[in-house]
Amino acid sequence: MACLTQSKLPVIDIENLKPGTESWMLGCHKVRDALEEYGCFMLVSHELPQDFKNEVYTNLKTLFDLPTETKMKNTSDKPFHGYLGPFHTRPLYESMGIEHATTLDEVERLAKLMWPSGNHQFSKTMHSYANLVSKLEKQVRKMVFESYGVEKYHESFSDSVSYVLRMNKYRPPKPEETNLGAMIHTDKDFVSILSQNQIDGLEVQIKDDEWVSVEFQPSSFVVMATDAFMAWSNGRIKSLRHRVVMKGKEDRYSIALFSFKKGIIQIPEELVNEQHPLRFKPFDHFKFLEFYAKGTKYADERAIELFCGI
Numbered sequence: 123m124a125c126l127t128q129s130k131l132p133v134i135d136i137e138n139l140k141p142g143t144e145s146w147m148l149g150c151h152k153v154r155d156a157l158e159e160y161g162c163f164m165l166v167s168h169e170l171p172q173d174f175k176n177e178v179y180t181n182l183k184t185l186f187d188l189p190t191e192t193k194m195k196n197t198s199d200k201p202f203h204g205y206l207g208p209f210h211t212r213p214l215y216e217s218m219g220i221e222h223a224t225t226l227d228e229v230e231r232l233a234k235l236m237w238p239s240g241n242h243q244f245s246k247t248m249h250s251y252a253n254l255v256s257k258l259e260k261q262v263r264k265m266v267f268e269s270y271g272v273e274k275y276h277e278s279f280s281d282s283v284s285y286v287l288r289m290n291k292y293r294p295p296k297p298e299e300t301n302l303g304a305m306i307h308t309d310k311d312f313v314s315i316l317s318q319n320q321i322d323g324l325e326v327q328i329k330d331d332e333w334v335s336v337e338f339q340p341s342s343f344v345v346m347a348t349d350a351f352m353a354w355s356n357g358r359i360k361s362l363r364h365r366v367v368m369k370g371k372e373d374r375y376s377i378a379l380f381s382f383k384k385g386i387i388q389i390p391e392e393l394v395n396e397q398h399p400l401r402f403k404p405f406d407h408f409k410f411l412e413f414y415a416k417g418t419k420y421a422d423e424r425a426i427e428l429f430c431g432i
């Protein structure tokens with residue numbers, strides 16, 4: 123049985139670091155070390171003041187309080203991009219995706235589907251949130267690229283990134299029901315950045331058999347490495363296994379910003395050498411998502427090994 127501890131994850135403040143300075147480079151190495159060793163870290167950001175966070179989560183509650191038929195109107199050609207309702211294997215969970223959430227028109231498109239005359243407050247708030255977090259995502263990626271000495275690939279990579287904002291709600295279990303909100307999995311995007319309302323429930327596997335329950339610090343996000351980030355790093359970065367376990371009697375809300383690279387992800391040749399022979403073939407990120415959605419054997423990092431491992 124896995125042992126559960128409350129030990130803290132690395133906490134890294136990446137604000138006010140200027141590229142080119144010594145403190146920036148130190149930060150780059152801290153971020154990379156955390157992702158290699160833990161597959162995640164707690165990112166402190168003062169750009170998420172409590173008032174704004176309250177507004178974001180008030181809007182989330184309004185969204186999930188809508189009738190199921192309304193929420194189901196949000197569909198997408200891409201797997202895991204639309205509305206996902208409760209399911210017999212995960213009865214506590216429902217989730218709504220916004221594709222290209224950093225574009226106001228796209229957030230308004232969802233709002234018009236949900237409310238007859240749109241919802242200006244919702245659109246404005248969620249669009250600001252997506253933009254704020256996408257800046258953090260871009261900075262984290264830049265810092266990792268720099269730490270590996272492959273920053274020359276960062277700009278063109280960023281030009282082909284698209285973001286999905288995935289809003290999640292977990293209700294507490296009824297007696298006799300499972301308390302598992304989300305089963306053990308690794309994420310399939312590139313970098314995931316997660317925040318939550320005040321209800322904890324996220325658990326991460328930091329060593330082979332050690333599960334840690336995450337206590338979010340005020341004004342913080344959890345940054346998670348994914349299968350695609352692991353493959354890009356030629357296996358150096360750890361794809362984080364995680365799950366959600368509901369403990370209390372209150373609803374839990376969380377929001378993940380997922381980055382996807384349109385087209386092919388190449389493993390930088392600089393990351394291949396004698397100690398690190400090439401482990402993954404170049405792969406199409408959205409094709410990997412489709413492969414996973416069709417139902418592979420594994421919900422964890424073994425999925426990408428099957429898809430493009432050497």
Ligand SMILES: O=C(O)CCC(=O)C(=O)O
Nearest residue numbers: 288290309324366376378
């Ligand atoms: O709600 C959480 O804390 C985790 C969500 C998650 O793992 C996901 O959306 O992939």
Ligand SMILES: [Fe+2]
Nearest residue numbers: 307308309364
């Ligand atoms: Fe996840």
